[in-house]
Ligand SMILES: Cc1cc2nc3c(=O)[nH]c(=O)nc-3n(C[C@H](O)[C@H](O)[C@H](O)COP(=O)(O)OP(=O)(O)OC[C@H]3O[C@@H](n4cnc5c(N)ncnc54)[C@H](O)[C@@H]3O)c2cc1C
């Protein structure tokens with residue numbers, strides 16, 4: 382029997398494997414995806430330009446997505462038919478393999494949305510069970526162990542830090558960053574160098590970044606990106622205490638009423654096997670963790686494991702906001718600035734958080750973060766960005782050819798991404814569809830999607846500010862797209878932590894209220910998501926929970 386069995390090997394699962402195996406515990410990690418390593422992540426655009434090859438084929442494993450039609454009725458469509466893919470990276474290390482690694486900590490006000498900003502009609506906002514102060518040492522730990530590079534600058538919304546500086550210097554900075562800084566100075570804004578989970582040079586037994594320009598949505602060929610496999614699981618394996626089984630899909634968790642006892646999984650050959658452990662950690666990413674619990678019915682949990690009060694799957698959230706862009710044209714710039722635009726490889730790494738909180742009609746409003754970058758280097762993606770003219774009419778033929786040529790050699794797009802809170806509502810949740818099964822015959826997750834109008838109002842406010850900055854930098858054809866469409870890669874909630882079983886699934890340490898030895902450590906625990914991408918917080922919280930678990934082992938509670 383193992384001491385700990387972890388389901389899912391991404392950002393939520395890996396810190397547990399790292400800490401527990403280093404403490405001498407016998408750890409088993411079960412991962413449904415394949416075992417890819419650096420050598421598999423070559424930059425062949427046709428082979429790997431779309432991350433779909435790292436996710437299951439929708440014909441074999443899909444979701445059912447429910448959205449509201451114009452008459453207000455809910456319509457469910459299988460993603461096999463719509464192509465709307467809610468899988469992220471399905472492989473050892475999870476979607477952290479494919480992330481861009483823009484790392485932001487949540488801020489103290491993110492932990493207290495209800496008490497700081499008050500109730501919002503139609504939104505299930507609560508304060509977190511823990512505050513920023515409790516998580517801060519673990520954010521710090523992630524900087525050092527996973528590897529976060531950057532430069533601290535003082536600004537009104539800088540979160541308190543126990544280390545004055547980042548442990549790693551910023552990655553190679555594109556000179557356009559100084560244009561951004563100048564524009565910020567003119568507008569009276571604070572230009573923030575964005576921290577990255579990317580090593581600028583060799584460190585932590587990993588290679589430094591090769592500045593390939595192909596980062597977000599691509600696997601990292603050097604190990605510089607702080608993905609869960611390169612940064613944590615490789616080290617867990619070195620202890621000799623950790624076993625990772627890839628191609629192992631967990632479909633059921635058994636319990637004896639007090640404890641989880643056993644998990645069942647299908648291996649690569651479709652054989653059903655089981656594993657036993659003293660303690661289980663579920664970290665299969667928000668949607669799939671809820672699905673697994675809902676599919677694990679038993680006499681004590683007739684509606685799914687931990688679901689006697691109907692809390693599993695509820696209050697699913699995403700990162701709200703959207704994106705925007707502007708074009709920097711060579712004809713508007715002197716020669717030396719044109720040459721700057723031609724430089725490839727270096728990162729822009731700039732953000733604005735001037736409106737992390739703002740006032741409207743005398744009321745404090747929670748705002749968000751805006752990250753700035755060049756458009757992704759992927760040529761297909763760049764060409765696709767040219768198929769509409771400025772009035773959003775589709776263009777084709779020679780006109781499109783000319784436009785693509787111009788875009789590639791006489792201009793460069795500068796883009797931004799807006800992150801603000803996706804307020805939890807009663808109509809955004811995960812269930813299962815008993816009538817739609819995956820290739821193993823297991824009911825798939827049914828995701829109902831709904832967003833609160835407030836999210837779009839805040840996102841649009843932030844996008845307008847970002848557009849002003851692009852204008853100041855001299856960009857033209859500026860536009861933004863803030864919508865209620867969720868980014869499937871930034872998902873959280875479904876198994877909130879809270880103070881009792883009637884309003885939540887987990888306790889403050891992410892242990893199930895209803896079972897003594899089952900923890901959930903992906904982003905499912907988050908009742909609200911903050912106005913930043915989630916991964917630094919997922920890592921930090923998982924390190925925090927690892928400490929709680931270790932203490933229980935130490936106290937002989939397990
Ligand atoms: C293209 C892209 C860009 C991103 N950029 C950023 C960024 O810049 N900054 C940021 O903070 N975040 C970013 N993210 C998000 C980040 O990757 C996720 O927040 C993070 O990886 C989530 O961690 P997790 O542990 O919840 O899930 P994952 O890391 O996805 O891990 C879950 C793992 O569980 C496995 N699994 C699922 N079901 C089962 C099962 N039943 N049995 C066994 N295994 C199972 C999955 O295959 C997966 O490997 C990005 C993501 C993508 C895809």
Ligand code: SF4
Nearest residue numbers: 590591593596601606
């Ligand atoms: S080498 Fe650098 S640019 Fe390339 S994927 Fe890794 S972190 Fe990103």
